Amino acid sequence: MDIAVIGAGAMGSAIARRLVESGARVLTYLEGRSAATVERAKMAGMEPADLDAVAGTGLILSIVPPANAIAVAEQIAAAIRRCGAKTTFIDCNAISPQTMTQVAAIFGGDCGVVLDGSIIGGPPKTGQKGPKLYISGDAADSSAVLGECGLQVRRIDGPIGAASALKMCYAGINKGVTGLGTAMLLAAIRSRADEALKRELQESLPDLDAKLVNAIPDMYPKAYRWVAEMEEISEFLGDDDPAALIFKGMAGLYRKMAADREGGGLLAGQLDRLNNG
Amino acid sequence: MDIAVIGAGAMGSAIARRLVESGARVLTYLEGRSAATVERAKMAGMEPADLDAVAGTGLILSIVPPANAIAVAEQIAAAIRRCGAKTTFIDCNAISPQTMTQVAAIFGGDCGVVLDGSIIGGPPKTGQKGPKLYISGDAADSSAVLGECGLQVRRIDGPIGAASALKMCYAGINKGVTGLGTAMLLAAIRSRADEALKRELQESLPDLDAKLVNAIPDMYPKAYRWVAEMEEISEFLGDDDPAALIFKGMAGLYRKMAADREGGGLLAGQLDRLNNG
Numbered sequence: 001m002d003i004a005v006i007g008a009g010a011m012g013s014a015i016a017r018r019l020v021e022s023g024a025r026v027l028t029y030l031e032g033r034s035a036a037t038v039e040r041a042k043m044a045g046m047e048p049a050d051l052d053a054v055a056g057t058g059l060i061l062s063i064v065p066p067a068n069a070i071a072v073a074e075q076i077a078a079a080i081r082r083c084g085a086k087t088t089f090i091d092c093n094a095i096s097p098q099t100m101t102q103v104a105a106i107f108g109g110d111c112g113v114v115l116d117g118s119i120i121g122g123p124p125k126t127g128q129k130g131p132k133l134y135i136s137g138d139a140a141d142s143s144a145v146l147g148e149c150g151l152q153v154r155r156i157d158g159p160i161g162a163a164s165a166l167k168m169c170y171a172g173i174n175k176g177v178t179g180l181g182t183a184m185l186l187a188a189i190r191s192r193a194d195e196a197l198k199r200e201l202q203e204s205l206p207d208l209d210a211k212l213v214n215a216i217p218d219m220y221p222k223a224y225r226w227v228a229e230m231e232e233i234s235e236f237l238g239d240d241d242p243a244a245l246i247f248k249g250m251a252g253l254y255r256k257m258a259a260d261r262e263g264g265g266l267l268a269g270q271l272d273r274l275n276n277g
Numbered sequence: 278m279d280i281a282v283i284g285a286g287a288m289g290s291a292i293a294r295r296l297v298e299s300g301a302r303v304l305t306y307l308e309g310r311s312a313a314t315v316e317r318a319k320m321a322g323m324e325p326a327d328l329d330a331v332a333g334t335g336l337i338l339s340i341v342p343p344a345n346a347i348a349v350a351e352q353i354a355a356a357i358r359r360c361g362a363k364t365t366f367i368d369c370n371a372i373s374p375q376t377m378t379q380v381a382a383i384f385g386g387d388c389g390v391v392l393d394g395s396i397i398g399g400p401p402k403t404g405q406k407g408p409k410l411y412i413s414g415d416a417a418d419s420s421a422v423l424g425e426c427g428l429q430v431r432r433i434d435g436p437i438g439a440a441s442a443l444k445m446c447y448a449g450i451n452k453g454v455t456g457l458g459t460a461m462l463l464a465a466i467r468s469r470a471d472e473a474l475k476r477e478l479q480e481s482l483p484d485l486d487a488k489l490v491n492a493i494p495d496m497y498p499k500a501y502r503w504v505a506e507m508e509e510i511s512e513f514l515g516d517d518d519p520a521a522l523i524f525k526g527m528a529g530l531y532r533k534m535a536a537d538r539e540g541g542g543l544l545a546g547q548l549d550r551l552n553n554g
Contacts, residue, residue, distance in 0.1 A: 165468030183520035191442030242529025243460035252519025
């Protein structure tokens with residue numbers, strides 16, 4: 001079984017490794033990527049290939065930052081048309097249903113099948129089941145082969161857009177909670193109410209406090225990616241929904257945390273001292 | 278011991294009842310209030326009084342909706358000046374530190390002592406310890422008497438504004454999480470991703486799911502009050518903090534939920550069906 005995985009980041013390479021371990025041959029396209037990414041792909045057992053070879057596989061997964069999803073779709077659709085191949089393309093990215101509809105339109109009806117996918121959970125690790133790959137728009141069960149190759153696939157009974165919407169909603173809650181905790185702990189630190197807040201959280205919201213203690217430091221290196229993800233959630237909700245503004249604010253907060261990391265991590269240090277105090 | 282409690286809502290009347298049960302005489306000012314409020318005050322053992330009598334007590338607690346905090350402070354400060362009394366005024370409301378500074382300025386230096394208070398937790402019930410009353414700016418320990426009268430008082434080592442900041446931060450997390458859950462469950466319902474989202478939350482964030490199952494229906498009747506509270510949090514964070522936008526969005530969301538309740542509860546019904554399904 002040949003599968004192409006576009007994107008050899010932490011998630012893409014770990015998914016690829018799982019597929020390779022299950023007996024699949026995994027191609028990827030690495031032109032213009034950093035040495036670190038090329039090395040990561042190699043370690044995962046991914047085989048560098050040109051776009052025509054990628055287009056020739058029966059199944060292509062796009063696992064890239066949300067801001068790159070459209071560009072990848074355009075690149076792959078062009079290669080498929082050039083080769084006259086038919087393939088199944090699964091966009092697995094944290095994009096809004098509206099962006100997913102654009103992705104599907106890029107492929108049109110002449111390139112094979114386009115499916116809406118979304119990944120919930122962290123990159124798979126050896127010995128663990130790994131994240132869930134939700135799939136919608138898959139009436140023909142074209143994604144079943146991925147279940148046979150070691151992934152946890154869960155089909156949603158809904159059209160293109162439903163899997164993306166699920167991811168938006170889940171991330172909105174999960175990463176939103178982390179954002180709320182980050183914002184309010186920082187505000188408490190500025191106001192010298194941080195020790196009282198920490199104690200109150202431990203007493204009256206202990207589960208939430210425990211989640212924040214883990215989730216906030218996990219967020220620092222990912223904050224720069226979460227900016228675009230929060231913007232996608234805001235777009236997903238749409239201007240008619242007052243909650244769209246919540247996620248514009250979340251994007252700004254994560255932009256601030258990304259800048260803090262670039263600039264030496266002053267805020268991150270304050271948060272860590274409070275959480276470990 | 279004579280204490281005045283301004284505000285005979287759910288919280289004010291329950292706090293007053295606790296004080297009465299502990300042997301205090303509790304006065305309140307009810308002019309222009311609804312029959313339901315007058316009845317609630319009476320049931321709590323509060324004694325209706327005019328503003329001069331209120332000003333003559335040694336200790337006055339303001340426990341009102343945040344939008345009313347300034348008006349109450351002006352009314353009481355005027356009465357204190359009229360009577361030439363000195364008293365301790367504790368603003369216990371969910372207002373920003375900036376608004377609290379305004380409250381303190383209204384009393385100036387000639388009316389006695391002004392303290393910053395904030396209440397975390399629900400109204401006290403018989404047999405329970407009840408909410409915590411945080412107090413800052415209390416170098417002279419003027420609030421100690423409330424601890425002797427059955428309240429859980431916790432002094433914060435900080436100036437006027439620190440107790441208000443603590444409340445803003447705690448409410449931002451606690452009511453923010455409820456808002457995130459409400460917004461994303463509604464979005465999932467619109468996108469037909471609600472059943473998959475509910476199952477994913479139960480599986481991967483069970484503590485948070487359990488919190489939302491209780492907190493979302495508890496919110497419906499309070500949503501109209503939370504609008505102003507979210508706006509106070511946004512003002513507290515200030516325009517320089519990108520998270521201020523998060524709470525402008527939260528205010529809009531709660532405004533929507535308040536309007537939904539006024540209009541028959543269509544959205545609340547959808548949320549309840551999903552959470553109880």
